[in-house]
Amino acid sequence: MSALAKNYNRRKIAFKKGRGSFLYSKNGKKYLDFVQGIAVNSLGHSNPNLIKAINNQAKKVWHVSNAFIIPEGERLAKRLTQKTFADYVLFQNSGTEATEAAIKAARRYFYSIGKPNKNRILCVKNAFHGRTIAAIFASGSKKMTEGFGPKVPGFDHIEFRKFKPRFPNIRNKIKKNTAAIMVETIMGEGGIKPIPDTCLKYLRKICNEKKILLILDEVQCGIGRTGDFFAFEGSKVKPDIVPIAKGIGGGFPLGAVLMTKKVAKSMIPGSHGSTFGGNPLAMSIGNAVLDQIFKKTFLKNVKKISKYFYQELIQIKIDYPKIIEEVRGVGLLIGLKLFIDQKKFIQKLEDNKLLTIKAAENVVRILPPLNVKKSEIDLAIKIIKKVCKEYK
Ligand SMILES: Cc1ncc(COP(=O)(O)O)c(C=O)c1O
Known part of the structure; x- marks a missing residue:
């Protein structure tokens, strides 16, 4: 039994290491971490x-x-x-x-x-x-x-x-x-x-x-x-x-x-x-x-990659209008406001190895590290699409 106070509803998952956009769980699973400590790990895990x-x-x-x-x-x-x-x-x-x-x-x-x-x-x-x-x-x-x-x-x-x-x-x-x-x-x-x-x-x-x-x-x-x-x-x-x-x-x-x-x-x-x-x-x-x-191109890249991410998310919203009500946010502070239950959706993303976190108003918060790679965004998109498809 945990001796920690019960003020959190913790998800049943613990990690042994993190690298960039990924977290590795104690039981050997690899997750794309788009929580990043709730917008904390701006440069990903274990940044050299x-x-x-x-x-x-x-x-x-x-x-x-x-x-x-x-x-x-x-x-x-x-x-x-x-x-x-x-x-x-x-x-x-x-x-x-x-x-x-x-x-x-x-x-x-x-x-x-x-x-x-x-x-x-x-x-x-x-x-x-x-x-x-x-x-x-x-x-x-x-x-x-x-x-x-x-x-x-x-x-x-x-x-x-x-x-x-x-x-x-x-x-x-x-x-x-x-x-x-x-x-x-x-x-x-x-x-x-x-x-x-x-x-x-x-x-x-x-x-x-x-x-x-x-x-x-x-x-x-x-x-x-x-x-x-x-x-x-x-x-x-x-x-x-x-x-x-x-x-x-x-x-x-x-x-x-x-x-x-x-x-x-x-x-x-x-x-x-x-x-x-x-x-x-x-x-x-x-x-x-x-x-x-402060590196010259760093913030430009955040803008560029987030623009791409939004385009893809908006396409998912168009394809699944009964699931996603709205794509919200600026840059890499992103929210998907859902018609369906946010908690279940987050769980399904997690089952498919993508970590996200809730916000108020039935929003799924997506918070990649600021140095996220395009291939990682593509992986997230693939998982979100898969989960949406499974709802149909
Ligand atoms: C806008 C805003 N202000 C303040 C806080 C509090 O920060 P901390 O949890 O580090 O005390 C948060 C945390 O989520 C926040 O989002």
């Missing part, structure tokens, strides 16, 4: 460059403390700021810590300019920002907050309507004490729902008008997953604060919050901290991930 980076750093120094200068972290922060809207980076260990730090930074900014009561965060109902106590109340989801009261105050909610992509009545929801709007640029757990560029622009406009901050949660959709380094880049919108995690660590726990100078100024010594956040081991892996993602 990451292995080299972790081994090199492990021989030098793993952990010191943020009481000291950490050159690997200085380098990673500089590279992130040079490539993005941000002026400063605060390292954490996970996505939920990054979103919490984002909330703290927004509140602290208003505190630092003499408006401590301006502290409410306007979020999208049923979004996903993580599982810590504030992050669950930021999402406002009944399922995630049930039994974890008392309710953490300070969050208001708006609905995001996908089929009329807009935020109805958002102006009424912004109060005198609203500090920031926080949204996922693409709602991941919520069913792979991208917020259209026009909506992002609208959010920026309102934030400017009301002199409040815009937080774009890029924990799942950032770090090249969409074919841009950040999912919001296409919209040309500049956020004030961006939490990241998942892909930046390539499988190693690493999160961060990126901020403009205006916001970061308030995060003075002692205002926030983390024992592990930004340690040399994590930082050297983050740098090794960027070495690959």
Whole structure:
């Protein structure tokens, strides 16, 4: 009997090794892994460059403390700021810590300019920002907050309507004490729902008008997953604060919050901290991930290969209109919204050695590594077609 807490519904499968897009189970089966730790292993399993980076750093120094200068972290922060809207980076260990730090930074900014009561965060109902106590109340989801009261105050909610992509009545929801709007640029757990560029622009406009901050949660959709380094880049919108995690660590726990100078100024010594956040081991892996993602053709390839993948998936939708309702997503953050039961479909894919994972709204999430090969996409397509055919 397992001594692990029962907070997960684990699939009955364990792995002994992973290589690139593939996982090898303990009982000798080979799976095409299009879960990749839920958009975490951006460069696939056992990436040789990451292995080299972790081994090199492990021989030098793993952990010191943020009481000291950490050159690997200085380098990673500089590279992130040079490539993005941000002026400063605060390292954490996970996505939920990054979103919490984002909330703290927004509140602290208003505190630092003499408006401590301006502290409410306007979020999208049923979004996903993580599982810590504030992050669950930021999402406002009944399922995630049930039994974890008392309710953490300070969050208001708006609905995001996908089929009329807009935020109805958002102006009424912004109060005198609203500090920031926080949204996922693409709602991941919520069913792979991208917020259209026009909506992002609208959010920026309102934030400017009301002199409040815009937080774009890029924990799942950032770090090249969409074919841009950040999912919001296409919209040309500049956020004030961006939490990241998942892909930046390539499988190693690493999160961060990126901020403009205006916001970061308030995060003075002692205002926030983390024992592990930004340690040399994590930082050297983050740098090794960027070495690959910042290569000239890397993101172009993500765009190119994902375009091919979509074309093929849309053809399957056309061929099986009673099974697939919609192909959703951007880049390699892909969702198949089904008419039929999502769970059974995922099981059938697994039986055929393709691993995928569910999202809300009966969506099957497909998350290949960003360096996936065309032959691997072809294999996935073949398996999805086979499973669809067996339903007929
Ligand atoms: C958009 C978003 N924010 C935050 C989180 C929380 O990240 P973590 O599980 O690393 O705490 C997730 C995780 O799925 C996420 O998708």
